[in-house]
Amino acid sequence: MRTRKWSCFVFAMTVLVVGGAVNCGWSLTEDERNNIEIYERVAPGVVNISSTVLEHDFFFNIVPRQGAGSGSIIDPRGYILTNHHVIEDATKLEVTLANGKKYGAKLIGSDPDVDLAVLKIEAKRQELTIIPMGSSESLKVGQKAIAIGNPFGLGQTLTTGVISSVGRTIRSSNGALVDAIIQTDASINPGNSGGPLLDSSGKMIGITTAIFSPTGASVGIGFAIPVDTAKRVLTDLIEKGYYAYPWLGATLMTLTPDLAEALKLSVKSGAMVVETVDGGPLDRAGVKGGRSRAQIGNNIILVGGDIIVRVDGEAVSDADSVIRRIRRMRVGDRVSMEVVHWEGGTKNVTVTLGERPKDFRHRGEQPRGFPRRR
Amino acid sequence: MDEALRQNLQSRKLILFSLIVAFGSVIGGVQGRCLTADEEATIWLYESVAPSVVNITTSACDPEFFFCSTPTESGSGSGIVLKEEGIIVTNRHVVANAEFIQVTLSDGRKKRGDVVASSVRDDMAIVRIDPGDSPLKPITLGNSEQLQVGEKVLAIGNPFGIGQTLSAGVVSMTGRSIRSGGLVLKDLIQTSAAINPGNSGGALVNSKGELIGMNTAILSPTGTNVGIGFAIPVNRIKSVTPGLMNRWGTWLGWLLAGLIAYWCVRRILQT
Structure with a gap:
């Protein structure tokens, strides 16, 4: 009899638990409840950022301009993650928490390449709701x-x-x-x-x-x-205060099959080294840049440089894939590369990645101070 | 059987059942915390439908510039695979005036396409490609008669030519008529998907992964969503495309007309 009573109790509890999970007193769908729950949990960790940029007008008078953006609290010490373009050129930054409290913020570091920046506010620990970071690796289209x-x-x-x-x-x-x-x-x-x-x-x-x-x-x-x-x-x-980018110290160009045929090369595709920086990582590893100019179509390019065909044993077909691969590494990492010489013949080199200089500028980048669209 | 034993057995069965149910609900709860059932369904839908949607890039040529020596990339659109041997349906306005049509399959393969038939009135065109060694995956056709306002729909396409994109929404209304570029399109599905x-x-697909419509036009003061x-x-696609693809009807019509004309001329000459 005791077992029976006990089993009845277990059954009743199970029905309660399952029933509670399946049918919850609200008349909201599962999806709605999910949205509401996330909003209530995470929203206190999202802040508003207002930036003041000083600009010159036509007569060179200084005019302040206000901008607005958002940010996420990511650390109990008061670090806030936002976009670089939100805080770019700002002379004054103000952070408003979800509860309405305003704090002056200090710029800790920023990186225009990935458009990210970190600010810091001096707020009490209990006022900061931290937004947990997930992973973006296994995201699926449709979620x-x-x-x-x-x-x-x-x-x-x-x-x-x-x-x-x-x-x-x-x-x-x-x-x-x-x-x-x-x-x-x-x-x-x-x-x-x-x-x-x-x-x-x-x-x-x-x-x-x-x-x-x-x-x-x-x-x-x-x-x-x-x-x-x-x-x-x-x-x-x-x-x-900045991200130390791993650096090869070279300008690369994608070698397309058409280009390879026009230049009568033995390889079909890869990343061609157009020029190397003296004393840069690739230069020290003995990889050569272009030496002579050639006109192909309407473009004049420097030819005669080595062609990178493999990075860490894996074949690369264009310049972007070499850059993506290097981007995932750290300064000081050693990379093995297989390069094909212009005259023919291959060579294996080991490159120790350097740190990208701070005054580095991408091709086509506008000089600073030029008015940019925000 | 002994009464006590039976009761004992029964209660054990009950405990076992309860445990299984509890275990199941815990597992379900754990899985649900990763992705909701709705998300799982959408992901599955996208993965099953995406191979049947292609990107179409068209090039036109400028006859004033060295007699069409350099075709310029002029437009982009999307298309839906109807038959595995390479029959694709798209909008006529996507391929109209195109000199060269490039079809990019969802796995990245690029094929040259040819317009085999088109209908101005329905804004529909059939493009044929050579699928090569691996056949295409045709889309499952649904029924647009049974659509209900509020039903979830997914749109898959190639907006602004940036590549395959999924957007979700609901059926906002059915049976809409709009005027688009001097053309009146009737009985359209209105949707909130971008x-x-x-x-x-x-493609516009329902939550079962069946094709219910072909995205064609937008109403917008800005020209964007x-x-x-x-x-x-x-259902319009189902009724129009067989006629577009079947050229025998046209040939037969001409043959008949020719016979009648021949007969008339003979009668006139005889009299």
């Missing part, structure tokens, strides 16, 4: 994406959508390669920049950044920088 |  931000400076706003594509490569405003970008159809408008893109468990998967829009407002195509990229640069940004 | 220039000719997109219902 839910939730953006929280401050569109048009309106104040905190939640938008939802799905992940539209992953792994696209775009070029940021300064010509740098930003890879593995996340695309979503959640509405992302100016002012959302720097805010978190979350998955259905409330973890940060990206930092919403640019919108691809001919109209200046959301058309259902929004981009976010993957959180894995942020994790990679974060420690350096906090400790040094 | 549709932009370049999505034209792409504002949340009002239109799709040609799949």
Whole structure:
């Protein structure tokens, strides 16, 4: 009899637990409850950032201009992750927490290439809600994406959508390669920049950044920088104020099959070294840059340099894939490369990656001080 | 059987059952924390439908510039695979005036396409490609008669030519008629899924992964998505495409007309 009673008790509890999970008193769908729960949990960790930029008008009078963006609290010490373009050139930064409290913020570090920056505010620990970081590695097209931000400076706003594509490569405003970008159809408008893109468990998967829009407002195509990229640069940004990019010290160019045929080369594709920096990592490893000019079509290019065909044993077919591979490494790492000489014959070299100089500029990058679209 | 033993057995069965149910719910709960059921379904849908949607890039030529010596890239759109031997349906306005049509499959393969038939009135065109050694995956056709407002839909296409993109929304209305570029399109599906220039000719699928429409037009003051997109219902595609692909009817018609004319002329000559 006792076993029976006990089993009845277990059964009743199970029914209660399962019943509670399946049918919860609300008349909201599972999806709605998920959105609400995430908003309530994460929204206190999303801040509004207002920046003041001093600009000169036509008569060289100094005119302050206000900008607005969003950011995520990522650390109990008060570190805030946002976009570089939100804080760029700002003379004064003010952070407003979700509870309305305002703090003056200090710029800790920023990186224009991946469009990320870290700010710090001096706030009490209990006022800071930390947004947990997830992983952007195994994202699937079709899964839910939730953006929280401050569109048009309106104040905190939640938008939802799905992940539209992953792994696209775009070029940021300064010509740098930003890879593995996340695309979503959640509405992302100016002012959302720097805010978190979350998955259905409330973890940060990206930092919403640019919108691809001919109209200046959301058309259902929004981009976010993957959180894995942020994790990679974060420690350096906090400790040094900048991210030490691994550097080859060379200008590379994609060798297309057409070009290879025109130049009568023995290889079909690879990354051609156009020029090397004296004393740079590739130069020290004995890789040669171009020596003579050749006209192909309408372009004049430096030819005669070595062609990189393998990096760490894996074949590379273009310059971007070499850059992407190097990007994932750290300064001081050793890379083995297989290069093909212009005259023929291959050579294996080991390159020790250097640190990219601070005054480095991408091809086509505008000089600083030039008015930029925000 | 002994009464006590039976009771004992029964209660054990009950405990076992309860444990299984509890275990199941815990497993379900754990999985649900990673991705919700809705997300799992959407991911599965995208993965099963995406291979049937292609990107179309068209080049036109400028006859004033060295007699068409350099075709310029002029437009981008999307297309839906109807038959595995390379029959693709798209919008006529995507391939109209195109000199050269390049079809990019979802696995990245690029093929040259030819317009085999088109209908101005329905804004529909059939493009044929040579699928090579591996056949294409045709899309499953649904029924647009049974569509209900509020039903979830997914749009797959190539907006602004940036590459394959998924956007989600609901059916906003059915049976809409709009005027688009001097053409009246009737009985369209209106959707809130983001549709932009370049999505034209792409697939609109329901939550079962069946094609219910072909994204065709948008209503917008800016020329980009504002949340009002239109799709040609799949039932129209089903009724129009066989006629477009089947040229025998046309040949037979001409043959008949020729015979009648011959007969008339003979009668006239006889009299």
